[in-house]
Amino acid sequence: MTLRILFAASEVFPLIKTGGLADVVGSLPSALMAQGADVRIAVPAYRDWRSRVETPQQRLQLSLHGHTVTVWEAKHPQLDAPLWLFDCAELFDRPGDPYHDAQGLPWLDNGLRFGLFSEAVAIAAEARETTGFDTDVLHAHDWQAGLSLPWLRERDGLAAGVFTIHNLAYQGNYPASLCQALGLPAQWWQIDGVEFHGELSQLKAGIVYADHVTTVSPTYAAEIQTAQHGIGMAGLLHARSTHLSGILNGIDTEVWNPQRDKSIAYRYDARRVTAGKRANKTALQQQLGLTVDDAPLLIGVVTRFAHQKGIDLLCDALPTLMRHPLQFAILGNGDPFIAATLRAASEQAPGRIALHEGFDEALAHRIVASADVFLMPSRYEPCGLTQMYSQRYGTVPIVHHTGGLADSVTDTTEQTLADGSASGIHFLNADVGGVLYGIERALQLREDSRAWKAVQRTGMARDFSWAPIATAYLSLYRKLINQRRPAL
Known part of the structure; x- marks a missing residue:
């Protein structure tokens, strides 16, 4: 019927x-x-x-x-x-x-x-x-x-x-x-x-x-x-x-596909994820005025500046985070106070924090393809889509354990690394400590290149189609x- x-x-x-x-x-x-x-x-x-x-x-x-x-x-x-x-x-x-x-x-x-x-x-x-x-x-x-x-x-x-x-x-x-x-x-x-x-x-x-x-x-x-x-x-x-x-x-797996994405500088698949992401990272750093260097962990953020999305937690965590080898590529708009805080931070840390206010679909694709990790500190998230996009592109998501973020990202542990299901990083508390913990875990994971690549490839292999x-x-x-x- x-x-x-x-x-x-x-x-x-x-x-x-x-x-x-x-x-x-x-x-x-x-x-x-x-x-x-x-x-x-x-x-x-x-x-x-x-x-x-x-x-x-x-x-x-x-x-x-x-x-x-x-x-x-x-x-x-x-x-x-x-x-x-x-x-x-x-x-x-x-x-x-x-x-x-x-x-x-x-x-x-x-x-x-x-x-x-x-x-x-x-x-x-x-x-x-x-x-x-x-x-x-x-x-x-x-x-x-x-x-x-x-x-x-x-x-x-x-x-x-x-x-x-x-x-x-x-x-x-x-x-x-x-x-x-x-x-x-x-x-x-x-x-x-x-x-x-x-x-x-x-x-x-x-x-x-x-x-x-x-x-x-x-x-x-x-x-x-x-x-x-x-x-x-x-x-x-x-x-x-x-x-x-x-x-x-x-998600639309035709639109969000690193092998065919016309918005990104270099296309790639799971076999070429390291080289492909490095090339895109360099291109994005040049475009946004970040220091061209593969060593810092590049953190992508594409979101509304709203209380739900937890971006104020990132703002509060930035003084501590800037002690680490990190860069930020941030795209979004919304709450004027959050926008002003991020604007001031980018002016104080040129080459390390790039802020683009507004929304740009092509730039969103480039950030997802270029970042090493993608941060989503939402206080609550009914579903979320960008954590799925990021996994498709070999970009490790760092997410608060809530809603669709918890359901679509498998936390990296000894067990999930062993069984091949690890695809990202969770933190349990929607506060500054949780954000710091999640990013510190990402820094530690990146030091183990074998585990890092395994997490990337697992994410790229997941089926988020309709x-x-x-x-x-x-x-x-x-x-x-x-x-x-x-x-x-």
């Missing part, structure tokens, strides 16, 4: 992207289709969408609470799955990213915008006679699509509902008055429904009404059931634990469909 899956999300790469959510929604459908599924991707129709897609055809027109929403089906040249674009000019035809105005402030009506999008998605999922698509599974992602699942149940839809939490910190919580504007049924407003401390929580709606909830790594699925990482929802998630699981994200992830999701989908439609 061909499974028909409708993805619903607020962004999809390459049409619109602000973070890892877009990468997942852009990549996973292709992997599902490669294994025989039929997929559509539902996203809002943001500004200038027509210039970026091909052959749009109207599939549905809806009138929702004073707004007209037109659903167009179109193709994007870089996506295998057709797009369903939900067009409502007053809600989505705006400048900037999907969530913020020109000043970087959230649009005041975000709750309304994505609440209406969610309802329209649920209607479209059941409009098989009009769309020509008989949805078996509605797979909603993050709070922006959370209300699609209670609307699906309200309509007595046969489709199974899956909800994926990419980051529990973003919950879509709004005043209770939004319920009336969205026309939500009164019975939803209860502790076992969408109410969360007196507010409407669109994330909670997805969690409560989904047939199954997934997160983007197994460890994160366990962490969010604890007070430390549950952000007020640990009890709810624990109550749903039999319908909650973690499936680690994958194929096994797609297999896991298809197994979940079939299980849920059989529960809802026993005759199938």
